[in-house]
Amino acid sequence: MTDVPTPVSRARAAFRKAFAGAEPDGCWWAPGRVNLIGEHTDYNDGFVLPLALAQGVAAAVRVRADDVLRVHSRQEDSTRAVRLADVGPGTVEGWLGYVAGVGWALAQRGVDVRGLDVAVDGNIPIGAGLSSSAALECAVALAWNDLGGFGLDRNALAAAARRAENDIVGAPTGVMDQMASLHGRAGSLMFLDTRSLGIDQVPFDLAAHGLALLVIDSRAPHALVDGEYAERRASCTRGAEALGVTALRDVGVAELDDALARLSDDTLRRRVRHVVTENERVLEVVRLLSSGADPREIGPLMTRSHASMRYDFEITVPQVDTAAEAALTAGAYGARMTGGGFGGCVLALVDADADAVTNTEEAVARAYADAGFRPPTQFVAAASDGARRVTMRPRG
Structure with a gap:
């Protein structure tokens, strides 16, 4: 039986093709993320609760002797x-x-950054709001750190990846995506205090409770490098500033x-109300899950979070x-x-049996068809491990 190609094997094959048959020094993997709850709180020094996905980005990498960076994208060919x-800033x-x-x-931190040859491939839907860009940044940051022997910890790598997105790409995002990609853990949510960067892993074993987290890609265009996010x-x-505090946290x-x-x-009041109440919802979800409560109890908090994003933010x-709305009507505990x-994705907390998942998927598809939208894509998320080196070139 032939192995099904994975992003790692495809990135390695793409490396050989792009760089005259050469072998990479190794391959690195970083996952995308979904945020269970805590939206637009990260740049307000607040609290977030993401999980790392099984889907991600692979980077096959070879260090160079000069400062040239060559990157091959399999998606872009x-x-x-x-x-x-x-x-x-403004040059790439x-x-x-x-x-x-x-x-x-990384160079701004004073480390000696040499050039790389890189080939990348991934299986995160682009533009779905699942942080494919952070996964790409983190896979390459970890590779640079390992190959260069920089000795930087994962918080420092997350900060470098965020600075790349803020200052070079021009997206004014917080650090949640990079931290989730680097610190994710299978079976857990990452509770992050974005002020202190303190992390606690929160149990999230949905299968033990007969539950699943359905991810619905809305297929609506999703872009953060625009005026709306910045506004x-x-x-x-x-x-x-008006309230005389350092941050809304x-x-x-x-x-x-x-x-x-x-x-x-009034608009400012609604924006503030969302951030303050969203922080409280994150803390309440953490309290429930950490105490061993049935995860079904977090469903109403998820739904209230959506209403806050819809009407206040x-x-x-x-x-x-x-x-x-379709997922809730079909019986989801929260969405x-x-x-x-x-744009981006919707999360729905549903029963894990095949009928419940299928019923929810079909209800969403029918609602989309009735509204004249492009059919959504859907999958069940699994909390997975964070960025890591997956292969190295044999030595000797």
């Missing part, structure tokens, strides 16, 4: 190159910026009514609202959009 000395366009930006960010971030900054639920009364702009679109918004 193209190879691009740049000298690392020429990389800076498109997908190469995610890789070149990591090298630039939400700017409004949170304005809200914190510093406003507790008990203080929320008084805080909202001090804001004259205004980041959902008709496709994700339709998917969430919510995940990711930065304006």
Whole structure:
């Protein structure tokens, strides 16, 4: 029987093809993520609760003697190159910026970053809000760290990957995606305090409770490098300044009514209310799961999170609202959009038996057909391990 190709084997084959039959020094893997709850809280110094997916990005990598970075994308079927000395904000366009930006960010830390030959392949749906870009950054960051002997810990690598996305790509994202990709653990959620970068692993064994987490790719275009995401971030900054706090994380639920009364702009009030209540929902989910509660109890918190994103933060679109509503109507215990918004995926907490999963999938598909939307794609998520080296070239 022939082995089914995987992103790792495909990346390695693509490396040989792109670089004249050469072998990589090794292959590295980094997963995408879904965020169970805690949206737009990360850049507000708040709390998030993602899990690393089984889907991810593989990078076959060979270190070079110069500072040239050559990257072949199997998806794009193209190879691009740049000298690392020429990389800076505004100098690299498109997908190469995610890789070149990591090298630039590492160099900013003062380490000796040499060039690489890289071939990448992945199985994360692009544009679905599952952090394919962070997976790419983290796979390459870990490879650079291992091959260069930098000795950087995973928080430092996450910071470099985030800086690549912020400063080189131009996406004003927080650090959650990179931390989840690097720190994910099978069977667990990663509870992250984005202020301290403290991590706790929270048990998330849905199968033991007869449950599954269905991921519904809304097929709505998803892009974070745009004015909408930047506007939400700017409004949170304005809200914190108006309330005299360092970040909205510093406003507790008990203080929320008084805080909202001090804001004259209704839009700003709604933005602040989402962040403050979303932080509280994350903490409540962590309390429930850490105490051994039936995960079904977190369903209503997921659903309230979606309503908050829809009405207060205004980041959902008709496709994700339709998917969430259809899943709930079909019997899901909770459903919510995940990711930065304006497209992306919906999570639905459902019974794990095949009939329940199929019924939910079919209900969503029917609702999409009735609305005239493109059919969604759906899969069951599994909490998986984070970024790691998976192969090395034999020595000797």
